[in-house]
Amino acid sequence: MNFGENTAKINMQKNILDYKVPLDYNVMMGYINEFSERYPFMSVSSIGESIMGRSIPIIRLGNGERSVLYVGAHHGMEWMTSVLLLRFINEYCELFKKDSRIYTYTLSYLFSTKSIYIIPMLNPDGVDYQINGVGEDNPLYERLLKMNQNSTDFTHWQANARGVDLNHNYNCGFAEYKQLEAEQGIGEGAPTRFSGNMPESEPEVGALCNFLRFNDDIKAILTLHTQGEEIYYTSGERTAPRSKTIAATLSRMTGYLLGTPEGMAAYGGLTDWYISEFNKPSFTIECGRGENPLPLDDYFKIYTDIREMLFMMPTFI
Template structure:
């Protein structure tokens, strides 16, 4: 048994994984200090048990520990086949990274973790991009798709982590010196668990920030900063939302998919303003993933809603999981196996912007 000093960004699952022990054994060794719901604080000391018998490393298609901005910063160094650039910053100054590959006229935009407690979709998109790079470099097909040919017709844009501050709060808790310490404590009534938190660092829901029914949605949403559903004082007040807005207006995507994680459903409409082809595309995604295609959700002011309203092009909200957010690590295998064919199918849509001029 050895002693380990906790570093910034550590969680129980990360410490267990990197020391090749089970989280349960780590908890058992530190039961006087921790419970399974506790955040571990930088500077604290943990006792690391000796590794047990057998291989505790999980299959590579499963997420083994919390994935946030630190992991993305490390993994982006591997994505040399992609153009990588920042499109803006979060409230706390974290960069919002955009990855791009392909030169085709059909532009598909993928985004994830609009809500802090849906960070597992950041892991999903980064695994997708890393595996896609392998296929590009090795000139391999992927589930029957010739990737080289696809990228001649398709341009992939991805922002895997729209809300890095919210994800950090969910994963690591509130620490001394946090720029929004007092505000978050007030919003959360002093409660020191944040697994329910979906907003950004100052209590604004980034998927309720969009000028598509914003005023109507505000009538039934919190009227002040809150951990969910508060749409801000006005549309597009938050730097994260403005960064996605500026990118979208600049690139004028052919289609967009915003990943969330509740229900295994695909929402594809907004007030009958979506183009007729959206139904076809939605059902193609549904067949590929086994998710359910649903025309409208009982909400407004979302990014997908605004995109449809602004461009009259296909926009989708894809809900990848079932259960309570944040979904457990064990859900990652099911998410990968169902969302991967959906992602690949989305690369094969035709360029709707050209279709409109025929």
């Protein structure tokens, strides 16, 4: 898979990396390229491209048929979730290489019986705006500035490259959400909470939905967001079979509380859509606690809290 020229070179001197700089797309691709050289059993492909033409990588760990999917960084300010997923990939691969045991199984057993698909950064353009700002050379510069209330400070940008909040662009409760949006005065594109002109209008969301439509081996999803230390597992009145039991286990492992999304957060997200479309378990994990964007220094503590969940999730499906 060729991800183009703009991939930084990372010098991996340690087996398990420290993440010391904000993780934009280029930095992430540097790590992923290093991982794929170092761990030939890990496979990398792409689900599609972002608005700005960035190829969205998907990593597969394992060759078992029954699979889970982990998704990070729907939102620009939440690239911490990409750091958490890279750390997990790194650790999984090191343990697999040594055929180590973790929690209740050996990695070689997990690898041969289950697969974990990981999309560390669904919204590379939004992450880029949040970390690096928006340059005047951006073809959407004038429009973006207007969406951002004429501010050049994009540090609170959550949406994709053209102001659509990806976690409201899924086809579930879209019409109801549009009404709430109108009441809030959210117009055509915004740093957060604008759902787009129609469900799956955004290439990032369309690519992920199609991937799920064509990969029936995926049996459950974990979507990582920040923040709040909460787990959501329902979509309105709906709950997929076994979700409640799994959610209770994930809550015990992480120390995160089970919750129900309220207000605008209750519509149009991946968890909602996946439950309503496929009736399979899907969980939104609100990682960490504080104010977004969470400081990078928090990542190790958060990783420690969610580590068992990431390793054990495939064994529940």
